[in-house]
Amino acid sequence: AQSVTQLDSHVSVSEGTPVLLRCNYSSSYSPSLFWYVQHPNKGLQLLLKYTSAATLVKGINGFEAEFKKSETSFHLTKPSAHMSDAAEYFCVVSDSGGFKTIFGAGTRLFVKA
Amino acid sequence: DGGITQSPKYLFRKEGQNVTLSCEQNLNHDAMYWYRQDPGQGLRLIYYSQIVNDFQKGDIAEGYSVSREKKESFPLTVTSAQKNPTAFYLCASSVIGTGAETQYFGPGTRLLVL
Numbered sequence: 336a337q338s339v340t341q342l343d344s345h346v347s348v349s350e351g352t353p354v355l356l357r358c359n360y361s362s363s364y365s366p367s368l369f370w371y372v373q374h375p376n377k378g379l380q381l382l383l384k385y386t387s388a389a390t391l392v393k394g395i396n397g398f399e400a401e402f403k404k405s406e407t408s409f410h411l412t413k414p415s416a417h418m419s420d421a422a423e424y425f426c427v428v429s430d431s432g433g434f435k436t437i438f439g440a441g442t443r444l445f446v447k448a
Numbered sequence: 449d450g451g452i453t454q455s456p457k458y459l460f461r462k463e464g465q466n467v468t469l470s471c472e473q474n475l476n477h478d479a480m481y482w483y484r485q486d487p488g489q490g491l492r493l494i495y496y497s498q499i500v501n502d503f504q505k506g507d508i509a510e511g512y513s514v515s516r517e518k519k520e521s522f523p524l525t526v527t528s529a530q531k532n533p534t535a536f537y538l539c540a541s542s543v544i545g546t547g548a549e550t551q552y553f554g555p556g557t558r559l560l561v562l
Contacts, residue, residue, distance in 0.1 A: 344488065367548040378452070378538055378553030379491075386548035425490060429548070436551070438483075438490030 337362045339428045341439035349447045354398075354413040356442045358426030361407060368409045369427040370400055373441075379425065385409060396420070421446045451475065452554035454539050459559045461526065461533060469524045469557045471539035478544045480522040481551065484508060485536040494537075497522055498544055526559060534561050 342357040360366060367386050371379040383394025390402040400411045409426060426439040452473045461467045473480065479498050483491035493506030497516040511530025516522055522541075526533045536558050540551040 339490075369550070371553075376536075376556065376558070378454075378555045379540075379551075380553070381550045384548060384550065436493070438492075440488065440490045 337366070337428050337430060337435060337437045339426050339437050339439040341424075341426050341442045343442050344440065345443050345445065347445040347447065348416045350418055351415050354411070354416045354420065354444065356411040356424050356426075356444065358409045358411065358439060359407055360409060360426070360428045362428055362430060364430050367429045368400075368402060369429065370394065370398070370409075370411050371425045371427060373423045373425065375422075382411070382424075416444075416446050418446050418448065420444060452539060452541055452552055454537075454554035454557050456557060457555070459557055460562050461559060462562050464528045466525055466527050467559070469526070469537055469539075469559070471522045471524065471554060473520055473522075473539075473541045473552075473554075475541055475552060476519075477541035477552070478519070479542045479549075480516070481540045481542075482506075482512075482514065482522070482524045483538045483540065485538060485556075491538060494524065533559055535559060 339360045369384045370382040373379045382398050383392045385392050385402045393399045398413045423441045423443045425441050429436040455470045481496045482494040485491050492508050494512050495514045497503035513525045536556050538556045539554040542549040542551045
């Protein structure tokens, strides 16, 4: 069975400092992994996705994530936070066919000036 | 502009009333989905559809119904049987393939009970 755990419900960083949002997953198959971002009262937008190609995945707005099979992790990072990064971030795992898609509970990122 | 639209943005439901949330996409996607989002929780799948006139229950289908009469439209009805309907409802669509397909989300509808 699939599952996804976002290890922090809230993360607070100062503007210009690195961001780390942690995600662990479990899957019986070779999963596809995604990070989505949601700004308040908006829909979700794809940041990046892993599909068994390169383990380091680069996304939009300077975000990237590294797939580590041995650690079953897919942590999201950004070298320097911007105020506009304040939002909720969801880690998502999907098996083949796309209809077994599990969303993590979300991590809310706060960025302090 | 291609995308997904949801209406209304806010919807109020009275006790015992059925309400319908609209979802339209012009991305020519075969698959469409309805999710429910509650505070502090991830998205939970209500229903999904892979093709016109066919749909499948997700994890929390009780108290909800859907139809898929047209490829671009996937309305969700919240029935009176849904005892706790207050939530943020998100519609999404995608192509059908191997599982790595990006889901494209609408802006959401917030349903509140009077």
